[in-house]
Amino acid sequence: xxxxxxxxxxxxxxxxxxxxxxxxxxEIPMNVFGKNWRLLALLSTGTLSLSKEVKGHVWLCGGGExxxxxxxxxxxxxxxxxxxxxxxxxxxxVVAAGNSISGTxxxxxxxxxxxxxxxAFGHDKTGxxxxxxxxxxxxxxxxxxxxxLCAAGGGGTFQKHGGVGGSNxxxxxxxxxxxxxxxxGNTIAGGADGGGHGGKKGNGHARESQGGNGLYYGDGGGxxxxxxxxxxxxxxxxxxxxxxxxxxxxxxxxNEEGAA
Amino acid sequence: xxxxxISKNGKTVENLIVMKPEQKEEIEKALxxxxxxxxxxxxxxxxxxxxKNWTRNVDGEQVPLPIGDNAAVDEMIALLEExxxx
Numbered sequence: 001x002x003x004x005x006x007x008x009x010x011x012x013x014x015x016x017x018x019x020x021x022x023x024x025x026x027e028i029p030m031n032v033f034g035k036n037w038r039l040l041a042l043l044s045t046g047t048l049s050l051s052k053e054v055k056g057h058v059w060l061c062g063g064g065e066x067x068x069x070x071x072x073x074x075x076x077x078x079x080x081x082x083x084x085x086x087x088x089x090x091x092x093x094v095v096a097a098g099n100s101i102s103g104t105x106x107x108x109x110x111x112x113x114x115x116x117x118x119x120a121f122g123h124d125k126t127g128x129x130x131x132x133x134x135x136x137x138x139x140x141x142x143x144x145x146x147x148x149l150c151a152a153g154g155g156g157t158f159q160k161h162g163g164v165g166g167s168n169x170x171x172x173x174x175x176x177x178x179x180x181x182x183x184x185g186n187t188i189a190g191g192a193d194g195g196g197h198g199g200k201k202g203n204g205h206a207r208e209s210q211g212g213n214g215l216y217y218g219d220g221g222g223x224x225x226x227x228x229x230x231x232x233x234x235x236x237x238x239x240x241x242x243x244x245x246x247x248x249x250x251x252x253x254x255n256e257e258g259a260a
Numbered sequence: 261x262x263x264x265x266i267s268k269n270g271k272t273v274e275n276l277i278v279m280k281p282e283q284k285e286e287i288e289k290a291l292x293x294x295x296x297x298x299x300x301x302x303x304x305x306x307x308x309x310x311x312k313n314w315t316r317n318v319d320g321e322q323v324p325l326p327i328g329d330n331a332a333v334d335e336m337i338a339l340l341e342e343x344x345x346x
Contacts, residue, residue, distance in 0.1 A: 022283060022286060023279060023280060023283065024280065043278070044278045044279045044280060045263075045277045045278060045279035045283070045287055046279065046280075046283060046286075046287070047286070047290060063276065092290045092291070094275070094277055094291070095277060095278045095279070096275065096276060096277055096278070097262040097263075097276035097277055097278050097298070098276075099276065099304060099305070100275055100276040100277070100305055103265075103275040103276060103277065103305070244278045245278075
């Protein structure tokens, strides 16, 4: 994939639509739905300006949720896909930071579908898995060019193993089996492709049980593991942080007028 | 850089967004909202300005920001745990 000059004004050649963005942008030529497109990946907030209106497709997501202490891994962000939409000459694009699960917008388009559900924290009383939206989180359904985004974080381990993070819109895993006595167990997997891992059971040190951060756009952070201290208090490590959101805009490449 | 979008009445954080700091004026105008850099106070959605401080509801109490979720506090907790273990 070729990354363009970010935020630069793209030259007009033979009627090619000029594109400018005041925030961070990567432009990537791409074949989707059997046609050639220009993918405009909007990576921060700004205003997108086109030299003329075009029909295109938009996929966007908010920021992944942070791990939720003693409950579950962070859910994947909410997302939306809108096809065959008119993209006007000037559109305000807001890119959410992590833990703002529906804070991204592109004009009037906002995230509406839940991402993947976080894995449950490993405690029968407080652990509860997150619920996914049960809709694929792969932008434009194209798994050759895009990752599964909005994956969820794993649940941290405590008395039992945490549940694995949901992926591609699935629910998070439930509380698992007991870890080996005296062992911290392993970290709990986050959802593919980038949900943060759940933390190990603490062994008297909360810092040993931190959750992992989400890796890609809209991915949730892992829930921390925990241990019980001498006062029967559950001491949790640091929660993993969710990833920021993103906006993908597909506009027809030159000589490819109209949407698929 | 992460910025907090402040509600129209100036009382709450209604969104967290990613943007270049030099765009602050441009985006404030586009969104018709005030923006604040989020990192120094560790601002999150729902944080509340009580007229004196930015605060967060922690177990039913509005606690002034920044609160525990930062590296310095984590380091202090780790030290206390080491002392406990002795």
